[in-house]
Amino acid sequence: MNAFLYNIPxxxxxxxDDTLLEVCKKNPESRIERTFEGEIIVMxxxxxxxxxxxxxxxxxxxxxxxxxxxxxxxxxSTAFKPKGQAIFSPDVAYIKI
Numbered sequence: 415m416n417a418f419l420y421n422i423p424x425x426x427x428x429x430x431d432d433t434l435l436e437v438c439k440k441n442p443e444s445r446i447e448r449t450f451e452g453e454i455i456v457m458x459x460x461x462x463x464x465x466x467x468x469x470x471x472x473x474x475x476x477x478x479x480x481x482x483x484x485x486x487x488x489x490x491s492t493a494f495k496p497k498g499q500a501i502f503s504p505d506v507a508y509i510k511i
Contacts, residue, residue: 422437422454426451426452426453427452431495431501434448434454444456444457445459445503447500447501447502448502449499449500450499451499468490472505475506475508479508484510484511485508485509485511486508486511487506488506488507488508489506489507490503490504490505491503494507
C-alpha cells in the first residue's frame, strides 16, 4: 500500500473544489469527503460485513428501480455536491427522473 499524499491546506477557505479533486486523485484508495461546513473527512475503509450489507441494499434498490423505472441509482463511488461546500459519497443514492 502506498503512503497517503494528503497535503490538504489548513485553511478551509483554501480548499477549493479543484484542490479537493487533486487530493482525491493522489489518494485513489481513500474516501475523502467535505462537510457542509467545509471540514475534510477521510472516511475509514469498511469491512466485509458492511460491504455485504451495502451490496444487499443496492440490490434491493436496483430491483425496485428495474420494476418502477422512476430514477437512477448510484453506488458509493459517486461523489455528490449539493448546494454549499459539501461533497460526499453515500452508500446508495437515488435520483428521481
